[in-house]
Amino acid sequence: MPQVIRSKYDLKAVIKNIKSKRASIGLVPTMGALHQGHLQLVETANQHYDVTIATIFVNPTQFNNKADLKKYPKTEEADIEKLSATGCDVIFIPEVKEIYQKEVTIGLNFGYLEEILEGKHRPGHFNGVGLIVMKLFGLVEPTGAFFGQKDLQQFRIVSTLIADFDLPIKLHLVPIIRETSGLAMSSRNRRLNDAELKIATTIYSALHLAKAQLIEGYTQEMVLDNVERVFREENGIELEYFEIVDEETLLSKTKVSEGDRLALCVAAFVAGVRLIDNIIFEYKECKYR
Numbered sequence: 001m002p003q004v005i006r007s008k009y010d011l012k013a014v015i016k017n018i019k020s021k022r023a024s025i026g027l028v029p030t031m032g033a034l035h036q037g038h039l040q041l042v043e044t045a046n047q048h049y050d051v052t053i054a055t056i057f058v059n060p061t062q063f064n065n066k067a068d069l070k071k072y073p074k075t076e077e078a079d080i081e082k083l084s085a086t087g088c089d090v091i092f093i094p095e096v097k098e099i100y101q102k103e104v105t106i107g108l109n110f111g112y113l114e115e116i117l118e119g120k121h122r123p124g125h126f127n128g129v130g131l132i133v134m135k136l137f138g139l140v141e142p143t144g145a146f147f148g149q150k151d152l153q154q155f156r157i158v159s160t161l162i163a164d165f166d167l168p169i170k171l172h173l174v175p176i177i178r179e180t181s182g183l184a185m186s187s188r189n190r191r192l193n194d195a196e197l198k199i200a201t202t203i204y205s206a207l208h209l210a211k212a213q214l215i216e217g218y219t220q221e222m223v224l225d226n227v228e229r230v231f232r233e234e235n236g237i238e239l240e241y242f243e244i245v246d247e248e249t250l251l252s253k254t255k256v257s258e259g260d261r262l263a264l265c266v267a268a269f270v271a272g273v274r275l276i277d278n279i280i281f282e283y284k285e286c287k288y289r
């Protein structure tokens with residue numbers, strides 16, 4: 001059974017003990033309502049480090065939409081069970097007042113990353129992500145930290161923190177785990193019924209349609225037009241953005257060339273639930289067209 005810890009004080013004692021044995025620590029931050037995507041992060045952490053520490057904390061400072069925060073699913077007991085079965089060693093589940101004991105005065109600015117994709121549509125979100133990640137890094141002092149490709153821009157934000165603050169932490173990107181329908185697993189999927197889950201698969205189909213059309217030589221403009229049409233024609237889903245970007249910088253690609261590493265990034269609403277997804281691939285022109 002993993003050790004379940006709720007206070008910073010107890011966590012510090014556990015970390016001190018682990019460090020005294022010179023054991024390495026893999027950190028997996030989550031907001032709970034765990035699914036196989038989260039567990040994949042834990043399994044990967046187990047493979048790389050001596051001790052795996054998962055955190056469950058629905059971080060209020062990263063929610064620009066307070067209704068979304070209120071509705072965020074909480075399944076603590078089931079989460080602990082899943083983490084036990086996955087071989088997690090320590091689970092840190094603090095209350096909000098434990099983490100934010102006083103009002104935070106510091107603000108983080110990630111430059112252009114805040115102006116694009118998720119940053120553009122969720123003002124203040126990455127400041128909140130940066131704050132909680134820095135707090136967890138400070139508390140856990142991990143050797144490595146694990147984040148999912150599903151939140152690709154979040155991964156870039158954390159890379160920026162590590163680089164700009166010279167943190168001695170190795171960052172690991174874990175691929176997206178999907179349902180058999182192609183829908184990216186997400187805690188928010190719990191808020192959808194079967195019909196809505198089916199509609200949500202439009203997101204994955206659109207990503208693949210766009211990739212296929214790019215490879216076939218369609219211009220970005222044509223691809224984006226076609227994607228927008230797919231969303232318009234499907235009832236019950238509303239596209240927020242769909243972008244073709246450079247995988248590394250996440251900046252929009254105006255022209256794609258052989259060998260480019262591209263990411264297609266999308267956000268859409270189904271039944272008022274905001275879902276994001278992406279695919280990454282190397283652009284290779286189709287030779288038979």
Ligand code: AMP
Nearest residue numbers: 030031032037147148150151176177185
């Ligand atoms: P969350 O609980 O949604 O904040 O997610 C915690 C971590 O799990 C983040 O690093 C996410 O990117 C990652 N994650 C969420 N969904 C998936 C998924 N379907 N596949 C892989 N990683 C995921």
